[in-house]
Amino acid sequence: xPQPDLKYWLALTRVxxxxxxxxxxxxxxxxxxxxxxxxxxxxxxxxxxxxxxxxHFLQTRIxxxxxxxxxxxxxxxxxxxxxxDPEYPPLLSKIYDPPAVLFYRGTLPNPxxxxxxxxxxxxxxxxxxxxxxxxxxxxAESGVVIVSGLAYGIDSHAxxxxxxxxxxxMAVLGSGVDNASIYPAGNRNIAxxxxxxxxxxxxxxxxxxxxxxxxxxxxxxxxxxLAHGTLVIEAAQKSGSLITAxxxxxxxxxxxxxxxxxxxxxxxxxxxLLKMGAIPVTCAxxxxxxxxxxxxxxxxxxxxxxxxxxxxxYEPRSETERIILDQLKRDPVHVDELARASLIPIDTLGSxxxxxxxxxxxxxxxxxxxxxxx
Numbered sequence: 001x002p003q004p005d006l007k008y009w010l011a012l013t014r015v016x017x018x019x020x021x022x023x024x025x026x027x028x029x030x031x032x033x034x035x036x037x038x039x040x041x042x043x044x045x046x047x048x049x050x051x052x053x054x055x056h057f058l059q060t061r062i063x064x065x066x067x068x069x070x071x072x073x074x075x076x077x078x079x080x081x082x083x084x085d086p087e088y089p090p091l092l093s094k095i096y097d098p099p100a101v102l103f104y105r106g107t108l109p110n111p112x113x114x115x116x117x118x119x120x121x122x123x124x125x126x127x128x129x130x131x132x133x134x135x136x137x138x139x140a141e142s143g144v145v146i147v148s149g150l151a152y153g154i155d156s157h158a159x160x161x162x163x164x165x166x167x168x169x170m171a172v173l174g175s176g177v178d179n180a181s182i183y184p185a186g187n188r189n190i191a192x193x194x195x196x197x198x199x200x201x202x203x204x205x206x207x208x209x210x211x212x213x214x215x216x217x218x219x220x221x222x223x224x225x226l227a228h229g230t231l232v233i234e235a236a237q238k239s240g241s242l243i244t245a246x247x248x249x250x251x252x253x254x255x256x257x258x259x260x261x262x263x264x265x266x267x268x269x270x271x272x273l274l275k276m277g278a279i280p281v282t283c284a285x286x287x288x289x290x291x292x293x294x295x296x297x298x299x300x301x302x303x304x305x306x307x308x309x310x311x312x313x314y315e316p317r318s319e320t321e322r323i324i325l326d327q328l329k330r331d332p333v334h335v336d337e338l339a340r341a342s343l344i345p346i347d348t349l350g351s352x353x354x355x356x357x358x359x360x361x362x363x364x365x366x367x368x369x370x371x372x373x374x
Contacts, residue, residue, distance in 0.1 A: 016060060024097060088102065118231045124266070146161075159171060224248040323342045328372035
């Protein structure tokens with residue numbers, strides 16, 4: 001049964017700059033989301049929010065109708081589970097800053113089944129497509145739930161192979177799950193097939209949310225969080241698939257990689273993961289025989305920093321990166337302090353920090369503290 005105050009959870013997902021981290025803070029401070037949504041400035045200050053953010057919350061709140069948000073959900077035939085719902089995926093609840101609300105269409109799979117995330121390049125080779133078909137098909141026939149991101153390339157092949165082999169697949173989006181928002185639009189037919197074959201499409205973003213670029217690093221943590229382990233088939237050295245692998249590492253989940261041609265750019269990602277301690281996979285049985293209990297990989301501490309060379313001076317790729325790197329020094333800086341100093345929205349900041357960590361430019365020191373490495 002959904003939470004009686006579901007409409008307030010939905011309304012909170014519409015507040016700009018209030019993502020999983022800040023809604024989680026409200027969840028800890030207030031007994032219900034109705035109380036959180038109607039909080040005064042003083043209530044928010046006592047909950048640990050600064051005055052600017054508290055005032056921003058109140059000014060934004062007056063334009064959001066909880067009843068209308070619930071109506072939008074029903075009109076789009078979309079379901080939602082919150083972190084307080086018993087139906088919330090238990091694996092996902094164990095990651096750092098899990099989504100406050102998980103929107104979905106279809107049927108959430110039985111949590112007792114083994115779940116494997118499959119990710120890789122959007123431009124796979126014939127070898128990559130062959131591997132995806134062979135390994136994913138066998139996993140699906142064995143009752144493993146396949147989790148991926150509905151992107152072109154390996155993601156699409158993973159979903160389609162699962163369907164061909166009568167398995168269950170989950171597609172995690174960086175947009176709303178309503179049909180008009182599904183991205184890429186060219187894969188909406190695959191989304192329909194997933195639903196028709198008992199699968200599910202999920203997202204932390206509400207109905208009508210566009211697929212903005214900074215959503216995807218955040219989306220990748222959900223792909224990893226829904227699975228016992230993540231398999232990388234083909235990926236370049238700076239692929240978003242490696243962000244998913246990093247998220248799996250941080251969650252203490254298994255990371256698997258398919259060895260590839262040492263002369264192929266698309267093999268650099270998996271081959272580097274293998275150097276870092278990922279589990280090599282040449283057939284589905286390599287994953288079926290491994291215990292599903294979360295286990296950290298040996299090289300977790302050094303994981304992302306090994307993906308890039310340590311011998312260069314990094315040039316920021318965007319204004320957001322420049323601002324972040326100007327604020328970060330050798331001494332650890334907390335994310336909240338960084339958000340206040342940089343004026344960057346917390347979700348955008350989190351995405352940028354994840355990308356910079358994947359590049360080896362910043363280091364997560366634990367407890368949401370970061371330092372600059374280059």
